[in-house]
Amino acid sequence: DSDGLQTLLKLRLLHAWGSYGLKNPTLIFNYCTLWNDEEGTLIQGTAPSELTRHFSPLLQLGSVYFVSNFRVKPPAPSYRSCSHKLTIVLSAATQFEDVTRSSPSFWPDAFEFTPFSSLHSRIRSSVYLT
Structure with missing residues (x-):
């Protein structure tokens, strides 16, 4: 795990x-979130x-936050909701400051699409993308 305690991210x-x-x-195993930054x-x-x-x-959902006091780590090998090489690990110490009103430039949503032509190559894949 990497220390993100001194980092401040602006995320939707x-x-x-x-x-x-x-x-x-x-039984819930983990609480999961999906975020985007101002670049999408x-x-x-x-x-x-x-x-x-x-x-x-x-x-x-849809709100923009300054997020601090978190850690980052590589994503789990068997469950990834996006292709980013890191995952944010939230804890009880993680801080959120709502800055939605001052952040109109954020994309309202974001998607990563898999072309139909590459679906066949994922038949035996052990990585599940939602």
Whole structure:
């Protein structure tokens, strides 16, 4: 893990969801988020499942935040919601400052598309993209 405690990112929250484990599909395994920056670059965020109740009411989809007190690490090899080489790891110490009103230049959403021509090559892939 890399230390992101001294870093301040400006990000729009695009999506947030509970990730359920295959062994227990009724229990949230991780709280996951998908963010973009002002250039439209996507990055996934993750937090331990016990923080779901903390983050769910705090974070509003479509809002822009200054995010601080987080760590970064490589994404999990079996679950990636975007192709970014890093994942933001949120904790109870992570700080969010809502700056939506002063951030009109953000893209409202972002997508990474897989061409139909490359789907066949993903048949045996163990990396799942949502």
